[in-house]
Amino acid sequence: MDKASKRRDPIHPIRALMVGAGLVALFWSMPSSGAERTTPTAPPEFLALKNPVPVTPEALGDAALLYKKKCKKCHGADGKGRGSATKGMKIKPRDYTDGKLMSTLVDGQLVWIILNGSDRETTEMEGFNGKITDAEAWNLVHYIRSFAHNRNNQEEGVR
Numbered sequence: 819m820d821k822a823s824k825r826r827d828p829i830h831p832i833r834a835l836m837v838g839a840g841l842v843a844l845f846w847s848m849p850s851s852g853a854e855r856t857t858p859t860a861p862p863e864f865l866a867l868k869n870p871v872p873v874t875p876e877a878l879g880d881a882a883l884l885y886k887k888k889c890k891k892c893h894g895a896d897g898k899g900r901g902s903a904t905k906g907m908k909i910k911p912r913d914y915t916d917g918k919l920m921s922t923l924v925d926g927q928l929v930w931i932i933l934n935g936s937d938r939e940t941t942e943m944e945g946f947n948g949k950i951t952d953a954e955a956w957n958l959v960h961y962i963r964s965f966a967h968n969r970n971n972q973e974e975g976v977r
């Protein structure tokens with residue numbers, strides 16, 4: 819009896835730790851209030867891509883028209899992600915005027931989400947593969963980035 823309980827004792831703290839870690843992992847993975855972002859990461863071959871489309875006034879003009887038609891209702895005319903269709907959304911699009919945020923998202927990641935969509939269980943960001951051309955998707959990447967550039971330019975202009 820004595821022997822057995824002594825042998826078991828040192829196991830207890832370890833087991834407690836393991837259960838604790840399991841619980842922590844469970845809570846981390848649970849979408850609390852359903853607003854956890856689960857944006858998928860593009861495959862490495864996409865992440866390595868640089869935007870192959872040159873930025874021209876024409877390209878940006880075309881992208882602006884396309885954005886107005888297909889993206890504005892969610893991403894907003896100002897790119898802040900508060901378009902008219904986002905009212906009931908738990909996960910809203912991010913603020914593309916935020917230069918710091920945008921610097922964390924590489925071209926290949928942005929174009930991949932545009933073409934393939936985000937997590938369709940938690941967001942309404944569908945993929946536009948087949949609905950727009952690859953060149954149009956890359957143009958949209960330039961356009962999306964211009965929201966942050968514009969703001970910086972404006973801020974510089976104000977000072």
Ligand code: HEC
Nearest residue numbers: 857888889892909910911912928931932936941942943958
């Ligand atoms: C029905 C609403 C809706 C429409 C329409 C829509 N989006 Fe989105 N989009 C979202 C939401 C919500 C997210 C955030 C998803 C996430 O966090 O992964 C998102 C994410 C993105 C991202 C990923 C950036 C990031 O935050 O990681 C890009 C790029 C993007 N959208 C571009 C576009 C473009 C370009 C269009 C138009 C061709 C478009 N979206 C149309 C709702 C929309």
